[in-house]
Amino acid sequence: DQQVKQNSPSLSVQEGRISILNCDYTNSMFDYFLWYKKYPAEGPTFLISISSIKDKNEDGRFTVFLNKSAKHLSLHIVPSQPGDSAVYFCAAIDSMWDTGNQFYFGTGTSLTVIP
Amino acid sequence: EPEVTQTPSHQVTQMGQEVILRCVPISNHLYFYWYRQILGQKVEFLVSFYNNEISEKSEIFDDQFSVERPDGSNFTLKIRSTKLEDSAMYFCASRLEDTGELFFGEGSRLTVL
Numbered sequence: 001d002q003q004v005k006q007n008s009p010s011l012s013v014q015e016g017r018i019s020i021l022n023c024d025y026t027n028s029m030f031d032y033f034l035w036y037k038k039y040p041a042e043g044p045t046f047l048i049s050i051s052s053i054k055d056k057n058e059d060g061r062f063t064v065f066l067n068k069s070a071k072h073l074s075l076h077i078v079p080s081q082p083g084d085s086a087v088y089f090c091a092a093i094d095s096m097w098d099t100g101n102q103f104y105f106g107t108g109t110s111l112t113v114i115p
Numbered sequence: 116e117p118e119v120t121q122t123p124s125h126q127v128t129q130m131g132q133e134v135i136l137r138c139v140p141i142s143n144h145l146y147f148y149w150y151r152q153i154l155g156q157k158v159e160f161l162v163s164f165y166n167n168e169i170s171e172k173s174e175i176f177d178d179q180f181s182v183e184r185p186d187g188s189n190f191t192l193k194i195r196s197t198k199l200e201d202s203a204m205y206f207c208a209s210r211l212e213d214t215g216e217l218f219f220g221e222g223s224r225l226t227v228l
Contacts, residue, residue, distance in 0.1 A: 034216065034217070036219075041222075041224075042221055042222070043119075043121075043206050043208075043219035043220050043221045043222045044158065044206070044219045045219065046216050046217065046218065049216060089158060091217075102148075102160040102163055102171050102173070103148070103160065103217055104160070105150075105157055105158040105159075105160075106157070107156075107157040108157065108158075
């Protein structure tokens with residue numbers, strides 16, 4: 001049962017343009033969402049997060065939007081740079097305060113930024 | 116910057132052999148996790164560990180798997196009798212008590228022949 005879904009396995013964007021990566025979830029109990037970036041042969045690295053009490057969080061070129069009613073979040077990268085080329089994973093947890101709760105990961109979207 | 120470290124980076128083993136993957140989480144973190152990613156597939160949760168015991172595990176984490184925090188700094192994943200399908204990248208992760216951010220190690224690639 002895939003509770004977090006990233007329906008686009010890949011995305012190509014021209015350098016300088018906006019990259020929009022999408023993520024959908026099914027569990028309404030999820031209340032904290034994170035985006036991770038992963039380069040080949042490396043571990044995922046945290047990028048940005050958002051709690052369910054917000055609908056937007058911005059950090060530099062990265063903005064995450066959350067639409068709780070649609071159970072949808074998106075990551076916007078503006079402007080996109082070639083170094084952003086990586087696999088991006090969306091993750092969700094159902095309570096950040098419980099012990100041992102697992103992070104549910106999407107299947108990832110491979111972003112290629114074309115110079 | 117503090118980081119999660121994992122050893123070995125790559126291990127090749129024969130089917131049926133025991134494997135131990137080692138992790139040193141960030142020193143003040145309290146929650147510890149193992150995830151794995153089979154080549155070309157999604158990152159899958161294996162187990163979480165808090166207060167010296169398993170707090171949650173997935174159906175992947177069967178009797179062949181065990182975790183241990185033997186000395187207060189290392190966090191190990193043991194696979195007792197490896198199978199071909201255990202070949203994957205295994206990621207250790209840890210987090211602080213009061214933040215949702217999960218810090219991952221670089222991963223240990225396990226190849227079972």
